[in-house]
Amino acid sequence: MRIEAVDLFYLAMPEITDEGDSSQDALLVRVAAGGHVGFGECEAAPLPSIAAFVCPKSHGACHNVGDPVLGAMLDGPDDIARIARRITWESMDLLQAAHTWSGVEMALWDLLGRAQGAPAWSLLGIPRSGRRTPYASALFGPTPQETLVVGRAQRAEGFRAVKFGWGPIGRGSVADDVAQLHAAREGIGEDAILLVDAGQIFGEDVEAAAARLPALEAVHATWFEEPFAGHAYEAYAALARHCRGVRLAGGEASHNAHMARHLMAFGGVGFVQIDCGRIGGIGPARRVAELAAGRGVTYVNHTFTSSLALSASLQPFADAADGALCEYPVQLKPLARAFTANRILRDADGMLAAPDCPGLGIDIDWDAVRRYLVETEITVEGRVLYRTPKV
Template sequence: MRITEVSPVLLRGDESYGPRSGAAEAVDQGDWLLLVRVRTDAGLEGWSDVETLGPVAARVLSGPGMGALGFRGIAEETVGKDPLDIEGIWTDLYLATAYYGRRGVVMHCMSAVDNCLWSIRAQAAGVPLSEVLGGRRRDRLPAYASTLFRATPDENQAAAAGYARMGFRAVKFGWGGFGIDPGLDRENLAAIREALGPERELMVDPGWYVHDGGRPRVRTYAQTRAMLEIVADVVPYWVEDFVHPECPADYHQAKLEFPTLRFAAGEQQATIWDFRRLIHEGGVDVLQPDLSRCGGLTVAKAVAAEAERAGREIVTHSWLTDLLHAYSLAYLATLHDAHWVEFNVAQSALSRGVVTTRLSLAADGTVAIPDGIGLGMAVDQEFIRSCQVVV
């Protein structure tokens, strides 16, 4: 079996990222969405979404490369190879793109290709994806609702109460306008905690930068310390991704001052080398590989082994479509210890529309691991054609 095609499928929408007024749901990246399709001469194909700058990534995938190793194109380097040689292809692509890649958009594209190949491996074996990843250890996982902070305490309280009524056992509020006004931050968190009650967990994602006066800035350490003092009052399950991604040792410093808080990070990181830094330099409690950014399932499997040795929890970052949710669920199903899956409740029309049957929350607050052959999710070809733009 050989790979015959690696194609970017770029979709265009008319929604923009951000919170909405009142208790209305926030919206993820609804203006552009990139999917990747890998086809083989055996008629098998894999699909993956990618949380990246879609128009740029589409050209990275399909554009021509140069003659020298390190400047090759992703599609041209992949076509013709055995799709079952997933780890070998990952290494080939890393070397082939080393002088313009190694992280960022190129690694995001590699992640999507890698995910597609794992789906194809499972299809070729006639089994669910979780089986080729190491074997399923659970059939369901508790889901936490993942959303953005609203502007006022009343709006945040109403939103949190809504997620509780839906049956979520935990909720993560992030970004939005959090981190500018300490007094407002305290009121917003108190309102959310009151709505969730003691029986539901609260995760807080302050973001590693804030928009202040229309301009983004990174917090000083004094500002980070003040923010953590406020967050500590609501006893969060974790505090997420509040450190500059190039400075993982700052998590260790924060841990010395706030030993009772648990820190989570990883959505900004890629490759096993970055995650080793989070573990050994940062002492992060919860690792959050995003399968569309970290290097795909091949890297995530290596992260799982590293995390188990270090005694760290893994909860994937999956704030995109149900394709990414399904990849995350299949991966988390194989881990020795898994407590949560992130469930993006802020899906845009683009994110919602790419699959024919969406994943759903059960009455007990869990989501089932897809059990169909391969990824177990089908893309909606008609929807994709209606939103696709030529690259």
């Protein structure tokens, strides 16, 4: 098949807030080849990502993302890898390229799977998609009592694993955080998995982060996520040396497989969290999953938007042991729920799995796309390089 068209749809909520909630807008990708279509989603700022798809060439190592995709052959996973290598080389100096390509790459796996009647995970060579234990992501409440209530509510929703993050953690005293951590544990009960996300609050301050470790160990937290800036490998490694039961987690910002490898090799994390909408898609995410397995590091998806992104993010570790953790966004904005025609839901046992359907198994609700579509146009020297496609 020859790739005939790639369409980018910029969707947004009518109002975007300063919440750390990336489901407020979306860049949906549709690829067409050989009478089939495939869909993907960039976890990225839509306008610069569109610009990276259509921009005029700057030089031999600063090409746009569109040219190597449009017209390329797509008959198997090797073709996706080949286009990826070309983009790595020819878009070396275009920083935004990785985010743009991520959504396109997903769409190619989806299209290929639909054309061959096979789930994307089976195209990756995975014989069977395992069941994941979804964890609910919640924010710490402003007070320990409110955190406790949040924890109880997530358990009532049937979650056996809950992540608390951001909010007051690291902003007040150690005693304040100790109280929050104990409230979180009390809220979810002794038998649930407790995950803690510091949202990079400690920058590179190992001592401040280490002061929270005794409480994290006392409440049996499974992981301590992003205590530091994403690139602060040395701080991660220093803190990892203090950890007994709790392990460090990070990696969501990785925009190539190297970054994730470095966080494991130099940062000593026990969990590596990959967003397929940023790392360059499903292919490099799969390589990270394999690397992690070889190192005794646990691979987990990072997903904070639609079921399309969630399906893509579940593919690379579909062969993980049954019951392994996965992130499951529970507080999406209406946009991110609406634009997929079907959604990935927990089964009767509260477990989650990548769809056992061709491709990524997610269809698009075009009425919803139309409702949230952001009309956009980019012209250079009078030539329209991008205009929102007709839906």
